[in-house]
Structure formats: C-alpha cells, structure tokens
Amino acid sequence: MKRYEPIIGLEIHVELKTLSKMFCGCSADYFGQKPNSLTCPVCLGLPGAVPFTNAQAIQDCIKIGLALNCQIAENSRFERKNYFYPDLPKGYQISQYRWPLCTNGYVDIEDSQNQKIRIRINRVHQEEDTGKLSHLDGITAIDFNRSGVPLVEIVSEPDFREVEQVRIYAKKIQQIFRYLEVSEADMEKGNMRLEANISLREAGESKLPEYRVELKNINSFKFMGDAIEYEIKRQQELLEKGEKITQHTRGWNENKKETFVQREKEEAHDYRYFPDPDLLPLKIEKLEEIRKSLPELPEQILKRLQSMYGLSYYQSQLIVSERFLVDFFEDAVSLGEENKISAVDVANFLINKNVDINKVSPEEVISQITFKKSGIISDTSALREVVKEIIKENPQAVADYKSGKIAVIGVLVGAVMRKTESKADAKIVKELISELLS
Amino acid sequence: MFNKEDIKKLAKLANLPIKESEYEKFASQLSEIISYVKQLERIDSNQVEPTFNVTGLKNINWGDKVEPSLTQKKSLQNAKMQRNGFFVTKGIFNE
Structure with missing residues (x-):
C-alpha cells in the first residue's frame, strides 16, 4: 500500500476592529445590531456611490504584515474580484490581487515534540467583508451590516504536514492579532475564520499535487482539526482506489462529522480581477513609524521570560x-x-x-x-476578616479598648493568633485591630 | 476566435441569462470586438505604464470616522423582497 503525505495550507480571515468600515463611514461594530441598520450607498453597492479607503485599516494590515515578518509594499492597490453571490451587493468584492500590502513573511512554530517548523506566509492583504446570509425555509435572508467591514486575509504557503501544526499556527496568529490589538479575533463571533487547502501526495514525492480541496467556513479550531482529519482520510481512500480528485470547495457538517461538496472551485482568472478605478493607489509612507509603534509580540516576550526570569x-x-x-x-x-x-x-x-x-x-x-x-499569613484582606470575627466574639475586650485600656489589644491579638494557629503576621494584626476599632 | 463554450462560460461568470440559440451570434460579435481592440497590439507599449486612474492622486483616505448610516427602512426601501428587516432572495442551497 502506498503511503501518503498531507499537504496543507491555511487562509485566515480576520475582521479589524476599526471604528468605521473599510470604504465608508458606517460603523464596523455590527455585532448584535438591527439587520441592515449600518449601511449606506457604498456598502450596499448602490450606483454612483464612491468608496474611500480607511487609513486605520491599512495601518492595521501593515502591522499584521510586520508582525509576520513580511515585506511591505511601497505601492499598493485595490482590485475588484468579480463573482455573483447574494452576500455581495456590488457583484464584486474589493480585494487585493497583484498589489497586496504585505508579502513573503514567515512564522516559526514549535510542535508538541519541540520540533521547530517555519511556515511561510505568501501574503497578507486587505479586503472587505461580505454581507451575512441566513438560509431559512427556501429563502436566503441578507444582512449587509457586515458588508464592507475591514477584513485582512493571511495566506500561508502549503507548509503544514500535520493537523497539529495547523492548530498551533492558527492559535499563534490569533494571539498576534490580540497583542497587536487590531481585532478581537473571536472565532465564535466570526471575527476570525479559517479555510484550509488540503491535498495528498505520495510519500517521497517532492512536487505539489495537481489538485487541492478547499475547506471553507470553519469557525472553531476543533472543527478545523476534525474537518482536516476527515478530509485526509477521505482523499486517501479515493487515491487508493485510483480515483482522481478534482479541485473544489467543501464545507464541514458538524452534526454528521463529515465534509461535503460546496461548489466547484473557480480559477483565479475566473474572478477577472482588475484595479478598482474608484479607489486611488496607496503609497505606503511612515513605515518606520508603524514599525516602531508595534507592541512587544508574544515571540519576543516568550524569549524575554526565559532569559530575564x-x-x-x-x-x-x-x-x-x-x-x-x-x-x-x-x-x-x-x-x-x-x-x-x-x-x-x-x-x-x-x-x-x-x-x-x-x-x-x-x-x-x-x-x-x-x-x-x-507559613505566615500577611495577606491583609484575609486577616481583616479574621480580625472582624475576633472583634465580634470579644465585646468586653473591645469595650475596654475603647474606654482607653489600650493594653487590652494584646488579648485581641492573642485571639487572632489562636484562630490562625499562630500563622498570622502579628504586626499586621495589631495594625488592623487599631484601624478597625478607631 | 470565440466559440459557443466560451460564451456559455462568460454568461455564467457574468450571470447573464443568454439563450443557447444566441451563443453563435454572441460568439461572432465578441470575436469582432476583440479583433477590433486587438489593433492596439500593433503599437509597442512595453515602456508604457498602464493607466488605472487619471488624477495622479494617491492616499486619499478616510480617517476611520463613523458617519450616520441609512435607517433600516431607507436601506430596504428599494428591495424587491424583504422580511423582518432582511433583504430576501430565493434560497441559495449550496451551504
């Protein structure tokens, strides 16, 4: 029997937590809002509306690129990615294709066997989110509040060979988003979404397979792991039977624990990308300032904790x-x-x-x-509780103390010490008693 | 230059309801248009930068400020179908 090796790549989409949307002034904070209450002619794709680029989003995208060791483009542009789907009111998504903001990065991860693996990042680009569809009894309902929310896509090279590596990588990227404070990166809320590309090749083969199956819309690390495991098994069985696998997109059915065909995959040229004439080109300035504004990242802190402490x-x-x-x-x-x-x-x-x-x-x-x-209790708030109890239990001593017999404090301290089996810090106990009785 | 299959595919990508009886006609029309535009290939444009915008402006950006949106009612006012504040379209079943 032939042995197969999984070839896995990951695309991560993350919504930025900017105030306004990517190309208009509608609020990007759509979670829990009334449907279609955060829209305008731009994000509804009405004729004649003109988009403007959100400078904060561009800066956040560059920050992500820098944190992932990417090269940052000097000149960048937006293009239109054309396809028809009801979540896309314009008939195209504004995205980046030939002039992405960030390219050629990498992330180093370490698996559970302490093996270091470098995952290359092909690109980090800026785009806009689509509307949210809900499918109910024969109709599809659309909420465009999410339409136009800044979305950054991070595309890895197919450098993963095991599911565990994908999980470690995705969690690390999520951590970076949070440290950079560019997104909550909450998978359940859909701030962060994963798509995995999976194919198999015979062990020992060095060429990439001619097909890849894309797993879309996975909203938890666990489902992603399950979906990839399932897909590896499914493809292996097909290949063992001598069947050819075609390029297509599959979804994950959590109830049945299996992947299912969503649609045949378009080729990039089917999207007929072209530069968006409504949006002006970007010239990246102040890159050094952005670089300097980066916070200390998890990787650096990880090293510092080891060397410093x-x-x-x-x-x-x-x-x-x-x-x-x-x-x-x-x-x-x-x-x-x-x-x-x-x-x-x-x-x-x-x-x-x-x-x-x-x-x-x-x-x-x-x-x-x-x-x-x-063995000494020096936690003031814990001792305060004990002292309060003792005060309650010794009304006579308290009365004496209050009438001026200060020396009686020794009785109260002694009571606290008995109660704490002599573990209380006597100095703090004394202070607390005078404080509480003053 | 273009055949029926090309037209079928283009119609699908452009979401245009073209009848099969029209494939032939559009194939020849599209071929004509493309060969007309193809005349440009006679010019050596190797050294010419493509023009995507004519203003020469760059970095005209929005400063992440929230502006008022349309109300839900306004946003939906031209929708052919709506329900409970949502736009509605016929079911998409591939999910």
Missing part, C-alpha cells in the same frame, strides 16, 4: 497565552522581589494554582506565596 519554555508559553497575564506576572514578580520571591515561584504559582487573575491582585498572589513559603 529563567522560566522554562513551557512556563513562558502559558504566561504569554494572554497579554494581561504577562503584565500580571511581571507586576507580581517586581512586588515579589522585596519579599525574596523568585520569578519562577510566581510563574509556578500562577500556572499550578490556576489562579483566576481577574479576581485577585498581584499583591494577593505574592502574599499567598509568602504564606505558603513561611
């Missing part, structure tokens, strides 16, 4: 998973320095305890670690 790759990766967690970690580390708590202790605490960092402060984390290490 001595964290392992695994620890660093977990902390980098969210920008907020990185800040939280670094705040806690600098607080911990005074208490002789190492960065590794902080990282371990955050990772192993699975702390909900939305509910606790870096200060609380540090005092919890201090307690764990020394």
Whole structure:
C-alpha cells in the first residue's frame, strides 16, 4: 500500500476592529445590531456611490504584515474580484490581487515534540467583508451590516504536514492579532475564520499535487482539526482506489462529522480581477513609524521570560497565552522581589494554582506565596476578616479598648493568633485591630 | 476566435441569462470586438505604464470616522423582497 503525505495550507480571515468600515463611514461594530441598520450607498453597492479607503485599516494590515515578518509594499492597490453571490451587493468584492500590502513573511512554530517548523506566509492583504446570509425555509435572508467591514486575509504557503501544526499556527496568529490589538479575533463571533487547502501526495514525492480541496467556513479550531482529519482520510481512500480528485470547495457538517461538496472551485482568472478605478493607489509612507509603534509580540516576550526570569519554555508559553497575564506576572514578580520571591515561584504559582487573575491582585498572589513559603499569613484582606470575627466574639475586650485600656489589644491579638494557629503576621494584626476599632 | 463554450462560460461568470440559440451570434460579435481592440497590439507599449486612474492622486483616505448610516427602512426601501428587516432572495442551497 502506498503511503501518503498531507499537504496543507491555511487562509485566515480576520475582521479589524476599526471604528468605521473599510470604504465608508458606517460603523464596523455590527455585532448584535438591527439587520441592515449600518449601511449606506457604498456598502450596499448602490450606483454612483464612491468608496474611500480607511487609513486605520491599512495601518492595521501593515502591522499584521510586520508582525509576520513580511515585506511591505511601497505601492499598493485595490482590485475588484468579480463573482455573483447574494452576500455581495456590488457583484464584486474589493480585494487585493497583484498589489497586496504585505508579502513573503514567515512564522516559526514549535510542535508538541519541540520540533521547530517555519511556515511561510505568501501574503497578507486587505479586503472587505461580505454581507451575512441566513438560509431559512427556501429563502436566503441578507444582512449587509457586515458588508464592507475591514477584513485582512493571511495566506500561508502549503507548509503544514500535520493537523497539529495547523492548530498551533492558527492559535499563534490569533494571539498576534490580540497583542497587536487590531481585532478581537473571536472565532465564535466570526471575527476570525479559517479555510484550509488540503491535498495528498505520495510519500517521497517532492512536487505539489495537481489538485487541492478547499475547506471553507470553519469557525472553531476543533472543527478545523476534525474537518482536516476527515478530509485526509477521505482523499486517501479515493487515491487508493485510483480515483482522481478534482479541485473544489467543501464545507464541514458538524452534526454528521463529515465534509461535503460546496461548489466547484473557480480559477483565479475566473474572478477577472482588475484595479478598482474608484479607489486611488496607496503609497505606503511612515513605515518606520508603524514599525516602531508595534507592541512587544508574544515571540519576543516568550524569549524575554526565559532569559530575564529563567522560566522554562513551557512556563513562558502559558504566561504569554494572554497579554494581561504577562503584565500580571511581571507586576507580581517586581512586588515579589522585596519579599525574596523568585520569578519562577510566581510563574509556578500562577500556572499550578490556576489562579483566576481577574479576581485577585498581584499583591494577593505574592502574599499567598509568602504564606505558603513561611507559613505566615500577611495577606491583609484575609486577616481583616479574621480580625472582624475576633472583634465580634470579644465585646468586653473591645469595650475596654475603647474606654482607653489600650493594653487590652494584646488579648485581641492573642485571639487572632489562636484562630490562625499562630500563622498570622502579628504586626499586621495589631495594625488592623487599631484601624478597625478607631 | 470565440466559440459557443466560451460564451456559455462568460454568461455564467457574468450571470447573464443568454439563450443557447444566441451563443453563435454572441460568439461572432465578441470575436469582432476583440479583433477590433486587438489593433492596439500593433503599437509597442512595453515602456508604457498602464493607466488605472487619471488624477495622479494617491492616499486619499478616510480617517476611520463613523458617519450616520441609512435607517433600516431607507436601506430596504428599494428591495424587491424583504422580511423582518432582511433583504430576501430565493434560497441559495449550496451551504
């Protein structure tokens, strides 16, 4: 039996969170809005309407390109991609074909066997989103609020050989969008969408197969993994039977857990791309300024956490998973320095305890670690509760204290110490008692 | 130059309802038009940049400002079919 190797490429679409749409002044924040309430002659494709390019979107697209190590074009243009589908009121989508903003980038990923793989990025280009279709009992309902929302497409080369690599890559790109703050990149809301191209070739063959099957409209990492696995198996069975696979587009049916034919794939020339005469060419200026405005990216932070704080790759990766967690970690580390708590202790605490960092402060984390290490409770808010209880339980001592017998505070401190099995920080307890009784 | 198959494909791409009886006629008309335009090939245009815009302007951009949109009612007012605020078209079944 022949052995086959999957050849997989990924296209990622991401909606930018600009204020207005790509080519008009309608709000781009369409989620949950009344259907067709964020439209105008431009995004409805009415005759005579003239589009303008949103400069913020262009800048965001360039930021993505820079973060993915792309070359940024000096001159760029929009073209019309012509096809008929009800989600497209103009009969064409404004996109980029021959003059994309960003080309020839790469992303390095590391799989679960710690193997480093470089995924080449063919292009990152700017386009507009289409309207949203809902199919119900024989009709199709269209909401054009999404029509014209800035959309960036990131096209990888077919450099993936395993599903796991695709998942790691897609998550990494999602993380980059969030660090750049150009998109929420929420798959469930449809801010980020994936399309995979899959074909198989015989193991040892170096040429790319003559066909590829495109999997469209996948809105979760899990479905994408399932769909690709299914498709690899399906194609393998066909090839083993000696059948030829044609180029086409398939969707994923989550209920049946199988892919299905959507449409025969158009060739690029069928789209009859041509420069949009309504839109003026772009000359990219201030590229260095944009480059300088880039925030520290996950990859750089990953390296910094290892070199600066001595964290392992695994620890660093977990902390980098969210920008907020990185800040939280670094705040806690600098607080911990005074208490002789190492960065590794902080990282371990955050990772192993699975702390909900939305509910606790870096200060609380540090005092919890201090307690764990020394057995001394120095967390003021925890001690305050104990002190309150003691005050309630000792009305006589409280009355004495209030009448001027300050020395009675020793009784209250003693009570707190008994209750905490002598683990409370006596100095803080004393302060709290005087504070609460003053 | 153009045959029936070409016309069939072009009609499909352009979403035009062309009858099969018209294929022949359009094939010859389109061939005529193309061969007329083809005269341009006699000029050496290797050194000429294609013209996509005539104003010479660049970077006339929009500064990411929200402007009022049409109301839902206005947006739908010329729609042939609508329902509950949506434009409606006959079912698209390939999804």
